[in-house]
Amino acid sequence: MNIRQIEAKIISNQKLNGNYGHLEFESGIIAKQAQPGQFVNIRVVDTLDPLLRRPISIHGVSGSKVKIIYEIIGKGTQILSARKPGEFLDILGPLGNGFDYLRLAKTAQRKNILIAGGMGVAPLVFLAEKLKLSKPMILIGARTKKQLLCLQEFKALGCVVKVATDDGSSGFKGRVTDLLNVVLSQTKVAHLFSCGPGPMLKAVSQVAQENKIIAQLSLEAHMACGVGACLGCEVLTKNGYKSVCKDGPVFFSEELTW
Ligand SMILES: Cc1cc2nc3c(=O)[nH]c(=O)nc-3n(C[C@H](O)[C@H](O)[C@H](O)COP(=O)(O)OP(=O)(O)OC[C@H]3O[C@@H](n4cnc5c(N)ncnc54)[C@H](O)[C@@H]3O)c2cc1C
Numbered sequence: 001m002n003i004r005q006i007e008a009k010i011i012s013n014q015k016l017n018g019n020y021g022h023l024e025f026e027s028g029i030i031a032k033q034a035q036p037g038q039f040v041n042i043r044v045v046d047t048l049d050p051l052l053r054r055p056i057s058i059h060g061v062s063g064s065k066v067k068i069i070y071e072i073i074g075k076g077t078q079i080l081s082a083r084k085p086g087e088f089l090d091i092l093g094p095l096g097n098g099f100d101y102l103r104l105a106k107t108a109q110r111k112n113i114l115i116a117g118g119m120g121v122a123p124l125v126f127l128a129e130k131l132k133l134s135k136p137m138i139l140i141g142a143r144t145k146k147q148l149l150c151l152q153e154f155k156a157l158g159c160v161v162k163v164a165t166d167d168g169s170s171g172f173k174g175r176v177t178d179l180l181n182v183v184l185s186q187t188k189v190a191h192l193f194s195c196g197p198g199p200m201l202k203a204v205s206q207v208a209q210e211n212k213i214i215a216q217l218s219l220e221a222h223m224a225c226g227v228g229a230c231l232g233c234e235v236l237t238k239n240g241y242k243s244v245c246k247d248g249p250v251f252f253s254e255e256l257t258w
């Protein structure tokens with residue numbers, strides 16, 4: 001792995017609807033190496049508070065530009081949202097092991113299905129771009145319509161887009177994994193790729209096991225170093241403890257113990 005620590009110039013930082021932001025920074029090196037499912041670890045400000053970097057998925061690359069999207073949750077993402085174009089961010093990346101998709105990119109007879117919960121859409125847009133020849137299907141789950149992100153980006157990539165909202169304000173009413181079960185009863189599926197909250201990933205894992213489908217899941221964990229040095233993000237797998245930041249964040253579902 002060829003991790004870089006760079007001072008990256010912010011090209012744009014725009015507020016999206018609701019509490020979300022879209023930021024682009026300049027880094028030809030990260031853009032060239034980045035793979036879907038990898039992330040960057042960002043020092044949002046040069047002062048000592050907040051000290052820890054914030055892990056954010058790579059949402060896409062375009063030439064030497066790297067794109068991220070973020071939800072404003074607490075202090076770190078609040079500060080990030082106030083950073084201006086022309087300023088510099090201290091960034092480590094690209095980090096982690098992303099989705100293993102290369103063998104599958106040309107699979108046409110069976111659908112590749114991407115399942116996102118909330119901000120889990122962030123790395124899946126990048127993955128959909130790599131898989132676009134196979135016209136993947138994306139299932140997006142959110143609490144309510146206002147929290148659905150990236151629909152147009154997936155459509156522009158030729159994906160079949162289906163949504164599930166807890167309150168029924170858009171698409172299927174219920175959990176995205178219930179929608180997944182409906183889709184599986186109607187579609188021949190090649191492979192599942194998922195990113196989102198832990199309980200959703202656990203449910204995707206169960207569905208994959210019941211239907212004997214391979215699933216790759218991108219886990220979230222609180223992180224410090226982001227490079228496998230502090231043991232702060234360990235997860236127990238069938239092959240012992242692994243660090244989410246270095247061995248993951250993407251794991252095959254059959255490797256995980258819940
Ligand atoms: C591999 C990976 C990729 C991620 N990709 C994205 C993304 O593309 N877009 C996005 O909006 N968010 C993403 N997250 C979650 C993001 O890192 C947190 O929302 C963010 O760190 C919150 O920081 P804060 O200071 O605003 O919140 P605070 O709650 O003030 O943060 C306090 C501490 O908790 C950590 N923390 C809080 N929430 C999370 C969380 N959900 N996951 C991990 N650490 C957390 C922070 O890093 C910080 O160290 C990702 C997390 C991981 C592990």
Ligand code: FES
Nearest residue numbers: 224226228231245
């Ligand atoms: S965050 Fe330090 S080992 Fe993963």
